Amino acid sequence: MADIRDLALHLNISTGTVSRALNNRPGVNAATRARVLEAAIELGYVANQSGRSLRRGATNTIGFLIETGSAANQESGDFFFILLDALHLYLAGKGFDLMILPCHSADDPAEFLGRLVARGLVDAVVITATRRHDRRIEMLTRSTLPFLTLGRSETPGAYPWIDMDxxxxxxxxxxxxxxxxxxxxxxxxxxxxxxxxxxxxxxxxxxxxxxxxxxxxxxxxxxxxxxxxxxxxxxxxxxxxxxxxxxxxxxxxxxxxxxxxxxxxxxxxxxxxxxxxxxxxxxxxxxxxxxxxVDISAIGRLIGENVIALLSPDTRPEAARAEILVPLDYLPGASICPPR
Amino acid sequence: MADIRDLALHLNISTGTVSRALNNRPGVNAATRARVLEAAIELGYVANQSGRSLRRGATNTIGFLIETGSAANQESGDFFFILLDALHLYLAGKGFDLMILPCHSADDPAEFLGRLVARGLVDAVVITATRRHDRRIEMLTRSTLPFLTLGRSETPGAYPWIDMDxxxxxxxxxxxxxxxxxxxxxxxxxxxxxxxxxxxxxxxxxxxxxxxxxxxxxxxxxxxxxxxxxxxxxxxxxxxxxxxxxxxxxxxxxxxxxxxxxxxxxxxxxxxxxxxxxxxxxxxxxxxxxxxxVDISAIGRLIGENVIALLSPDTRPEAARAEILVPLDYLPGASICPPR
DNA sequence: GGCGTCATCGCAAACGTTTACGAAGGCTTG
DNA sequence: CAAGCCTTCGTAAACGTTTGCGATGACGCC
The missing domain is CATH 3.40.50.2300 (Response regulator)
Structure with a gap:
């Protein structure tokens, strides 16, 4: 409801100062900043996402591509649930949103991703259930959209991946x-x-x-x-x-x-x-x-860390190119006996 | 990449006409419309979501709230997978995106939803795993954000719901x-x-x-x-x-x-x-x-239909207020025998 | 006291799209 | 032939935010 102009009007200062105060930008008096923050909660002001995205050219949203349809259910449902929960929690802490993008296997993945990139819905995308030769990776390496794969692939190109061992x-x-x-x-x-x-x-x-x-x-x-x-x-x-x-x-x-x-x-x-x-x-x-x-939540956090690293301009590009192999711990069970 | 201005420049017409042509608005010559559509695919133009949302005041995105954390896993993972797949498929056909919003049970649902509403991320929200007295419903009835619940509740108010019988x-x-x-x-x-x-x-x-x-x-x-x-x-x-x-x-x-x-x-x-x-x-x-x-995909489509009906201004309000009970079919099993 | 520096803030231009409004021209109709 | 309408399109103002630039003082220093 409340506009940034409402907020500025209410405080008798300019919208520019309000914006700088809210975004922790330098050049604003500590006292004014405090007043702004206080008034923001008082009026229940939250920055409109569309306006911010348009101006910044970034949506602060990470896409998570899930292939639905036929061969998707290789991992049981709770795997992705736990993963997404941890990933979302991490991203929320960094001010990012998470958008799940179910890509139906009947769709052409290249066309699906093409639209996705062009529309500017997400700043980066995580793709899962990688194939040995993956057209989605092919497509993404040609685009400018940063991406991270959960699962290795032999598709050519240098891209960050996280996988289980x-x-x-x-x-x-x-x-x-x-x-x-x-x-x-x-x-x-x-x-x-x-x-x-x-x-x-x-x-x-x-x-x-x-x-x-x-x-x-x-x-x-x-x-x-x-x-x-x-x-x-x-x-x-x-x-x-x-x-x-x-x-x-x-x-x-x-x-x-x-x-x-x-x-x-x-x-x-x-x-x-x-x-x-x-x-x-x-x-x-x-x-x-x-x-x-395997610690699924840890993988979720790992994905979060590395996808954010992909986006932050201050990290060196070579540091952002994660190649992470997550180990699994053996749990003995009564299903193993000596042979007859 | 390509701007709507690029497209207009390329065709020697105004951006207004281009926009009208792409959005099937009246008042544009059939021949011009065809030229615009052709050029759009040629240049790979897709409307930027942020700009469109900002101007239209709507994001064309439906939020799907999932409560994660402790008591969430009452439904096995594949339930939501199938549901979301069907819902996404339906919404995509209507030009809507689907945004999954994991709300951690540790968070305050009211505050979570408050931010969500104010940020204008979604045009409507679907909430699941309703409680008999549900603070989220309380909060949403007070807000202006249209919503639909998967599951009944005794929280006061008139809101549309879909539930299994x-x-x-x-x-x-x-x-x-x-x-x-x-x-x-x-x-x-x-x-x-x-x-x-x-x-x-x-x-x-x-x-x-x-x-x-x-x-x-x-x-x-x-x-x-x-x-x-x-x-x-x-x-x-x-x-x-x-x-x-x-x-x-x-x-x-x-x-x-x-x-x-x-x-x-x-x-x-x-x-x-x-x-x-x-x-x-x-x-x-x-x-x-x-x-x-139960036909989970059917529920997904049902949710899609009714949440879209909530948003389209031409449907009568009383028609949009769905109260739908989905039946389940009995499947006999060897686990039922006469008592000893 | 004059000058430079610095902190703080206002102004206004973007970001990409949609849309109300008006203009131009062709057509019909009296 | 003039008046009016309809089609088609261009113009420009929004939508809400961020940010470069400049303005205004305050302050320190020579």
Whole structure:
């Protein structure tokens, strides 16, 4: 309601001074500044965002791109919820807003982002669920909009990224299983080209080689990252008969437990299981699966810090180019037993 | 990049005409309009949002308030994901943007909303997880910002709402259980004052009365809406020994299955269970629980339609005041058996 | 006392868009 | 043919904010 002119009129000073006082700009008397701040709360004045954005050429808003539609739900819903909560909290402290931008997979991501950039809705954008070759990254590197990816990619260009160490998760998983005596270790992968699966597989292959185990292509499975996919995996494993299986999807794990039950296979004694990401839903499976835990809120804050660093002109460009790998902690579970 | 002035210069016409052409305003020659539209795509022109908002006094953005923090996760993450996807899709078709506004439960909701209104970030706001007495609704009824609630409330005032028919779910649940011969039917409620629990309880009480059954306060339980809460409920039920239990939380149901297993109680034969909302996670429990299904995407679209109706000046005010109760469909499950 | 410096503040021009208003010209109609 | 209307378009003033520039004193110093 209240204008900056109302405020200025009410204080008998110019709007310029009011603006400088509110924005902590130099050149305004301490007493006047105090009066302005006081009057601002009294009148309930908050700067209009459109006017400020227009003048400053910046919206103080960060976009967070979520791909919705088909293959989006690879991370369970609570992952993004926790992440967004932490990110929003951090950004709010810095005076930034957060705008979630659901990009439907049916849309052309390039066109979607093109409009986004041109409209000047956001000062920077975070993109998630990166692909090995990602058209969105291609598009953004050509534009002037700063961006940060949650997830690595092999798309050419120098851009900041934050990712979880799926490679390390796979290595540790193999190591834990091998320590128990497993040799026939199956790998469950998503059936799309999301980067997570790529790194998970690379870690698996490296760790298997380190352990002196030969890779059996018949033990590598690709299924939709869903409960149904996990259920189908149960049948496949009943055929292939590995002594252990590694998974990289929570939903798939839930489905696998049901699928194994139907096949008469007891998780743990009959088939060791290690998966991630740890969450309450998985913790109440029986036997509790061995998982990996990650501090999602920390990732949210990390994203916030680095996306702000991208925007602040005083940081050196090379310092702003984050390449951060977040580790996950191993959580033992009763789902890992020695092989029969 | 490209300005509306660039566009006008490029076409040798005035910016006013360009604006009118782009916005489908009357008073511009069809041929000129075509030329403008063509040049717009050629130069990649998209109207700057800040300038437009400032002039129009509207941002063409809908806010979606999500309460994060403690008691927020009553709905599992995928609920909001599906909802937001559908809502965003609908709004995009109407030229509106969607802004998710996480309001941390630690914040003062009134102050949060006050700033929001004053800043003019959004033209309307949708609030979720309504409480029986909701300070946010109080605040919004006093402001001029149009809003819509997902969930009913008893906060005074005439405001549009959309809600799911939890009352009907409870009635139907009781009816199904009574039809199987159950008389000692337990009720699991959330431990906070979210409206869902209130309506669920009312439906339960009414249906029990209709069936001629007396209410046993010892069979009504309040637990956190989480897996841990459901696990604890398992122990409580082992003490109280009802023949059936009704739940209104997905996470609680998952925890209950684990808790019952620990108590040596077999879901179905030993204790009938009916719960909602149906989702993949629940479908892979064994025995599959009887649940209720709701078309979440439809709710998303419904929200979109009604929030847009709130903003369009040509709709009659009384038509814009939606009070919509969305039904849920009963899905039988093996978790319902006759009592022993 | 004159001069330079500094702190403080007002003035006014932007930022990009929309829109009320008026002007010009073509057309119809009496 | 004049009057009036309609179509089409240009002009310019907003929307609310920030900020460069200049003005006004106050103060210190030679």
């Amino acid at each position: 799926f490679d390390g998760v796979a290595r540790r998983s193999v190591a834990e299983l091998v320590a128990q005596g497993h040799r026939r270790i199956a790998l469950a992968l998503p059936d799309n080209d999301v980067m997570l699966g790529y790194h998970y597989r690379r870690g698996y292959e490296a760790a298997m080689a380190d352990a002196g185990l030969t890779l059996d292509p018949a033990l590598i499975f690709r299924n939709p990252t869903s409960e149904a996919g996990g259920f189908a995996l149960g049948r496949q494993l009943a055929q292939a008969r590995p002594s252990a299986v590694m998974l990289c999807s929570e939903a798939t794990t839930v489905g696998l437990y049901a699928g194994l039950q139907r096949e008469g296979i007891t998780p743990g004694p009959d088939l060791s299981i290690v998966t991630f990401r740890e969450n309450p839903q998985l913790r109440f499976l029986s036997p509790a699966p061995a998982t990996f835990r | 939890f009352d009907g779910v409870a009635r139907r649940s009781v009816a199904e259980l009574v039809a199987q011969g159950h008389r000692r039917i337990a009720l699991a409620l959330p431990d906070n004052d979210v409206m869902l629990g209130y309506h669920y309880r009312r439906g339960y009480e009414a249906a029990m009365a209709d069936a001629g059954l007396t209410l046993d306060p010892a069979l009504i339980f309040r637990n956190p809406t989480s897996e841990a809460g459901g696990f604890a409920l398992g122990r409580q039920l082992a003490q109280a020994r009802p023949s059936a239990v009704m739940l209104c939380s997905e996470a609680t149901t998952v925890g209950l299955y684990a808790g019952l297993q620990r108590e040596g109680i077999t879901p179905g034969p030993d204790l009938s269970i009916v719960t909602f909302r149906e989702n993949p996670q629940l479908r892979f429990l064994s025995p599959a629980p009887a649940t209720f299904r």
